Amino acid sequence: MKDNAMPHQPLYLQIKDTLKKQILEGKYAPYQKMPSESELMNSFSVSRITVRQALRDLHREGLIFTTQGKGTFASKPKAMQEVQHLEGFEEAMNSKGYETSAQLVSIREIMPNKDVQDKLNIHARDGAVEVIRVRYLNREPISVDTSFFPMQVGRHLFSRDLGRDIFPLLENELNIPLGRADISLEARPADANIAKLLQMETGEPIMWVQRLTHDIHSNPVDYEYLAFRGDSYKYHFHVERERTRTSGKQGGQ
């Protein structure tokens, strides 16, 4: 594990990585039964505890689930985004070992509608840049992203590779330090255009995310709609019960 000489990985991590790769490559379809612990012991020539340790990690990462007496099954990959901080989709997914990519559908200068004007604090005559992309998770379309940028930001994007994340681009190449984002979530039916891009039926549920991102000076720099497939996306977060609310008549559900 010191610099050269292929770092020796513990067996359980090697097994975990092998199985994870197989799952992500689709060797095991969602809900398909995987080899038993006994079979894995034999095929990897290791003890059961080593296999279990690998399986336990895979379970913790949500890639498998196990039922006593039945066996181990591949989970349906589900993108889950933690809402603790403004974290990009790609970053969140890559940290889980999923492969992400994005495909630019279009980029153009537009006359912003009222909503975009209000959000970006601009006028119609200022113009704005609209970027539409489809994002992929493990090569399957998962979201259609429609982003609007004020011209002083947007005009720099025409010459950039938009097949990857925009946030680091804004920060690292345009030197725009990002700050707060306002986010809203709704469940909506997919319209025909989105349904087509996401390879689903019109009317099926999507998670409709609106996000307005500011720089650290609170200037709006990016207003976007993200339409995620409902069956492939989940938001997750923690909240605390605020103490002072207990004195009121409200609160809870």
Add this chain to the structure above:
Amino acid sequence: MKDNAMPHQPLYLQIKDTLKKQILEGKYAPYQKMPSESELMNSFSVSRITVRQALRDLHREGLIFTTQGKGTFASKPKAMQEVQHLEGFEEAMNSKGYETSAQLVSIREIMPNKDVQDKLNIHARDGAVEVIRVRYLNREPISVDTSFFPMQVGRHLFSRDLGRDIFPLLENELNIPLGRADISLEARPADANIAKLLQMETGEPIMWVQRLTHDIHSNPVDYEYLAFRGDSYKYHFHVERERTRTSGKQGGQ
């Protein structure tokens, strides 16, 4: 918290709960060294693997961290950077001048399925109380709430008015101080039952909210599914861009 016949818990879970309680009570200050595995083996009279399994779970919950050669230490209490308080539904709506109400569909004692067992940390034979309600906004159904309570909480609900919020009921009448809640959001199609209760078409999008609420001692007290009409509900919150991530090559969207 389990008053009657304490169901037999695996040793590692008992040890984990004991240590967790000690940590949360402040017996070990943040970063303070905890007993070694060897000492825990002796004090609990179990094998090392049983101790390690308990420690592994505590580590996974963020309560401890371990360093090879040094030992095991209490973590700094997660100062949950709460995105924003989940504003109580009723409060949020009432502050906007909307009229809210809830109608009890059913309350019954059930044998909890595996998911509910896991979430409420109970066994099937413990039973649980299931409460199903429809919530109204300005007299139109907006959500179907299915809540599960462990028996020591749930049995008190049979004699209560469930036409109003449960959280203040739990806090003010049952003296259960509420703490953290884990929440996840998904867009899903409404099944026939929910569609009927919400007066919508089967398959239309709903916002599927899963919420596990704990008391301040981290005991789970309420596990619920909230199915909101997609066309009548929106989640909104703020997040900050985390500074340290800008140094990476990933991030953004």
Add this chain to the structure above:
DNA sequence: GGTAATAACATGTCATAACAAGTTAGAAAA
């Protein structure tokens, strides 16, 4: 007193083994 070596301590990895508990396929009985 400072430095190096060694021993003791502590967690990390892995093996073998056994029993508990849940599921299912196949055999036997009705």
Add this chain to the structure above:
DNA sequence: TTTTCTAACTTGTTATGACATGTTATTACC
């Protein structure tokens, strides 16, 4: 043919044991 029972299979828990690796205290030497 259908139902019941049992053996085989499968995961869950726990024990004992050994070696690897990292840290720290102690001892020996200069």
